[in-house]
């Protein structure tokens with residue numbers, strides 16, 4: 001073999017971990033070679049070689065199954081009490097005022113900030129539920145995918161993998177009510193949306209492993225007839241907001257006589273392509289229907305807590321074998337471990353119990369949640385999305401640092417329990433996305449520049465708000 005051929009065949013980057021969570025389970029002294037964006041070699045019981053990136057714990061990157069990237073710009077700005085009882089609906093008014101001012105380059109800057117933080121927080125792919133489509137006056141941009149291109153540009157810049165879910169939004173309430181003025185930038189008819197889907201597919205073609213799906217916004221914003229048409233526009237994942245709010249369930253009952261999850265199942269065939277985002281308020285039979293369909297429950301525990309939505313019926317759902325993953329939704333705080341912590345803690349408070357999300361007696365809660373969120377997140381992000389650490393998979397890896405003073409002999413799932421329940425900020429030490437390092441020492445490699453641009457954009461938008 002010539003020297004050149006030898007070089008061509010050897011990994012470009014070598015990582016070494018004290019412990020790593022492989023597809024086959026935990027292993028010690030793991031050396032992983034990366035080539036052409038993929039995992040090329042995995043050696044266990046191996047000694048680190050000169051030039052290896054040496055880290056403590058290696059785990060696969062998670063998919064963040066639900067995000068509205070632009071809402072990162074409102075984080076912490078909607079926490080003051082209003083004149084009446086605050087709820088999701090008063091928060092939505094604040095969001096509408098914010099959205100009124102955003103231009104495409106600003107959306108790109110805010111999305112880059114959100115995506116960089118996702119990578120810093122252990123997510124290597126995001127399913128972006130993208131509904132801000134049109135110009136300030138509600139007219140489509142000359143290029144209908146202008147905003148989709150801004151999202152794709154932010155993904156390309158930060159390195160995060162993108163599943164783009166263009167949102168079909170047409171009405172302000174059940175039964176095809178006319179859209180309200182603050183919704184003008186979201187609204188399409190079916191023909192306009194078909195053009196947007198085609199242009200969005202072109203927009204993500206700049207990405208190495210972009211996936212396109214579709215998102216009928218909710219049963220409030222889409223009629224039953226439109227739902228069928230929109231779902232047929234792609235073979236990719238289908239996501240929908242559902243049963244997030246008690247008022248939404250009540251309105252749905254008044255209008256149709258059925259609860260939202262029942263109404264969805266009575267209207268279209270829901271299968272494993274689907275992700276039902278929130279699904280907070282379900283009856284026992286709705287929970288059973290969702291579990292049986294193989295669809296993913298898209299849980300967003302931090303946002304659901306922030307908006308006062310309610311608590312997902314996890315114990316019943318898990319007992320029936322339901323699939324789930326987590327999303328950062330409003331992006332008020334972006335961190336995979338904290339999403340999982342909030343999920344388990346909300347269950348403990350609701351059930352007055354402990355280790356609700358663990359899957360067997362003696363089993364680790366953190367380990368069970370991480371594996372479930374890894375598989376469910378990837379399923380929701382698209383069939384072609386690879387996940388897990390095995391030869392041939394896309395090289396999306398996260399290195400966790402040890403807690404200071406943590407015992408180095410702690411092995412396996414306890415490391416995940418420590419990360420999820422007992423760590424403070426930024427225990428993600430390093431991240432590789434498609435073989436390239438995107439997070440170093442806990443920070444995205446372009447952190448300073450991304451933050452500066454974000455701050456400039458926010459200053460302009462908030463100044464407008466004060467004018």
Ligand code: ZN
Pocket residue numbers: 066068129241277329330
């Ligand atoms: Zn959402």
